[in-house]
Amino acid sequence: MAELAYLQVSRVCNQKCLFCSNPANGRVISWAEAARWIDSFAKDRAAGVILTGGEPTMFPGLARLVAYAVKRRLAPRLITNGQKTAERGYLRRLARAGLRHMHISIYSCRAAVQGRLTGNPESLDNIRRSLVQACELGIRVDVNTVISKANAGHLRELVGWVTDLAPQVRHFVWNNLDPLMNEGSAANDLVPRLRDFEVELHKAMTWLASTGRSFRVERVPLCFMSEFPHRSTETRKLIKDEGRRIYFLDEKGLRVQDHNAWTYKKGARCAQCRLERLCAGLYQLGVYYSEAELCPVFTDPAEVARRVREDS
Numbered sequence: 001m002a003e004l005a006y007l008q009v010s011r012v013c014n015q016k017c018l019f020c021s022n023p024a025n026g027r028v029i030s031w032a033e034a035a036r037w038i039d040s041f042a043k044d045r046a047a048g049v050i051l052t053g054g055e056p057t058m059f060p061g062l063a064r065l066v067a068y069a070v071k072r073r074l075a076p077r078l079i080t081n082g083q084k085t086a087e088r089g090y091l092r093r094l095a096r097a098g099l100r101h102m103h104i105s106i107y108s109c110r111a112a113v114q115g116r117l118t119g120n121p122e123s124l125d126n127i128r129r130s131l132v133q134a135c136e137l138g139i140r141v142d143v144n145t146v147i148s149k150a151n152a153g154h155l156r157e158l159v160g161w162v163t164d165l166a167p168q169v170r171h172f173v174w175n176n177l178d179p180l181m182n183e184g185s186a187a188n189d190l191v192p193r194l195r196d197f198e199v200e201l202h203k204a205m206t207w208l209a210s211t212g213r214s215f216r217v218e219r220v221p222l223c224f225m226s227e228f229p230h231r232s233t234e235t236r237k238l239i240k241d242e243g244r245r246i247y248f249l250d251e252k253g254l255r256v257q258d259h260n261a262w263t264y265k266k267g268a269r270c271a272q273c274r275l276e277r278l279c280a281g282l283y284q285l286g287v288y289y290s291e292a293e294l295c296p297v298f299t300d301p302a303e304v305a306r307r308v309r310e311d312s
């Protein structure tokens with residue numbers, strides 16, 4: 001199956017998130033280079049291109065690049081912090097260029113928390129405007145959330161806030177905070193214990209499932225996914241043997257991640273677990289997380305694999 005390609009177009013940002021995975025380095029891609037990558041992904045028949053950063057709306061030629069990807073029959077998506085897209089004229093230009101799908105990163109529906117995590121007191125207000133306008137313009141919006149100590153206690157509240165405001169939002173993605181990618185050491189205090197978010201994640205997943213919405217969860221072992229192990233990003237990648245290509249706007253350049261990128265360390269307890277073969281294990285086990293947090297599960301792995309394959 002064709003896979004999505006990721007293209008970083010700007011490593012400049014208008015927020016200062018405490019746990020940025022690709023922090024600002026001042027680089028913005030040139031138009032010629034961006035077009036070359038689009039040509040290359042189109043030639044390789046990628047399923048689409050995800051324009052990302054940093055913050056991709058800081059790339060001045062974004063609308064033109066969206067139009068170029070559409071012309072090359074490569075469905076473009078955006079992963080954005082939802083700040084510049086709050087400007088109606090700007091988002092309309094992207095929609096006219098052919099943008100039909102974007103992911104907005106939201107950490108909290110509590111303005112003070114969102115403001116603290118992003119270094120931007122206006123962050124939530126801008127996201128509110130982006131969500132409403134994107135829905136009015138017919139752009140599909142998915143919501144990406146990094147789980148941290150700061151929002152671990154109100155994940156269910158966040159999905160309710162989003163869907164009250166924009167009922168058209170049908171898909172949520174949670175990523176447990178990656179402690180290795182923190183921009184500042186203060187963010188180490190934000191690394192949650194798995195038990196900190198277990199109940200809230202379960203409530204949020206259960207509610208989304210009851211409304212027919214979909215979701216994915218990354219860097220959370222299957223023993224914390226309750227009845228939704230088939231929604232684990234890593235498990236899905238392992239079962240489908242999927243990888244992805246990412247062009248980083250730094251010294252890494254193009255990286256091709258195969259299924260090995262989706263496996264972490266396991267503990268002695270995992271040997272008793274029926275889902276061991278389908279589970280990625282625990283990211284940063286022995287560093288930020290302890291084996292004592294894990295608990296073998298007895299779910300039928302064949303049933304999990306079946307649900308992944310049935311679930312597009």
Ligand code: SF4
Pocket residue numbers: 221222223224266267269270273274275276277279280281282294295296297
């Ligand atoms: S016990 Fe180990 S193998 Fe089983 S779900 Fe937890 S982390 Fe995965």
